[in-house]
Amino acid sequence: MAEDVGESSTPSVLEKVALVLNAFEGPRSTLGLTDVVRHTGLAQSTVHRLMDQLVKIGWLGREGRRYFLGLRLLELGAFASHHNRIRRAALPHLIALHQETGHWAHLSVLDKAEVVYLEQIGNPRHSAIPYQVGARLPAHCTASGKALLAYGDATVEALLRQDFTPRTRQTIVRGDYLRSELATVRETGVAFDREECFSGVTCAAAPLRGAGRAVAAISLSRTAGYADLPRMANQVSRCARAVWASLFESGRRFAQADKDREPAPASDTDTVLSWLGYMDWS
Structure with missing residues (x-):
């Protein structure tokens, strides 16, 4: 569960986007609007607006009322x-x-x-x-x-x-x-x-x-x-x-390591997080 973001914190738009994307770190690869609101502590209207924008640019995908990490975000990770x-x-x-x-x-x-x-x-x-x-x-x-x-x-x-x-x-x-x-x-x-x-x-x-x-x-x-x-x-x-x-x-x-590794199922979320883990943010 993420820390609650109060109104006095006034997070930037980038910080709010990061909170929304971080909600998908858990074991479930798809989330509803209420799940993301609960995880981020942001107002429902804010989360809904941000997620709609993320869907438009391909960072999130949507099926009905469920959201998942989008193909464009996976491509960037690659x-x-x-x-x-x-x-x-x-x-x-x-x-x-x-x-x-x-x-x-x-x-x-x-x-x-x-x-x-x-x-x-x-x-x-x-x-x-x-x-x-x-x-x-x-x-x-x-x-x-x-x-x-x-x-x-x-x-x-x-x-x-x-x-x-x-x-x-x-x-x-x-x-x-x-x-x-x-x-x-x-x-x-x-x-x-x-x-x-x-x-x-x-x-x-x-x-x-x-x-x-x-x-x-x-x-x-x-x-x-x-x-x-x-x-x-x-x-x-x-x-x-x-x-x-x-x-x-x-x-x-890398090819040999993949060959030696025991196969294990991985969700889309696991895949993109593993890609992002290779990044050097220093």
Whole structure:
């Protein structure tokens, strides 16, 4: 039973949504409106309004008067688990890459026309870069973004048919120029950012991929000059190959653990909670 939320507590909308979703942690995979009201301590009208909104966005489903965790929430849990597995496999290699080079090492993934940084390792006392974990940057002007776009899916074509807003004097602003650069990335296996996203910051990146799409990218950033870019390209390529090998090894371990584990029935609620348990909220 959740603690009662009094009127004086004035929880935020996000806190109220969290209370509603947490009501589904119990053994029952479907709940009625009264069950959720009793669990959350919120007013019935508030719970009803929030649950209707959650149904509309797919975080909850509804059959008659019963509610259950929606498919969209399960999908988000799966994405979080997938990204966290990549991050866990990459982290020791990113640390080693930073120690070897002294530069900032990053792990990023593609989300439509942006790259999202899942991890970065560096020493802010030695150098500073103008973004951090969780940052989103335009894919067309970052080394990681180019590495991912070069091995992306059909949605990349829509991006290449437009022009871009320049961020610096070096930014590629024409889609046909970017198309040509992505072809070079596919030939060499590495991508570069020559002060295209931030003045004074250069980058080299390599994709994490097998024979198909890139699932993530490893990159190195530095804040002074272009001289190291060829060396950085070799270093990120080696690191990306090592991370890819680690992902396969961890996949084999997970598969073996699943094979050895006694089968047990699990509800949808158990599944999404186990996915969310893999997330690193620090």
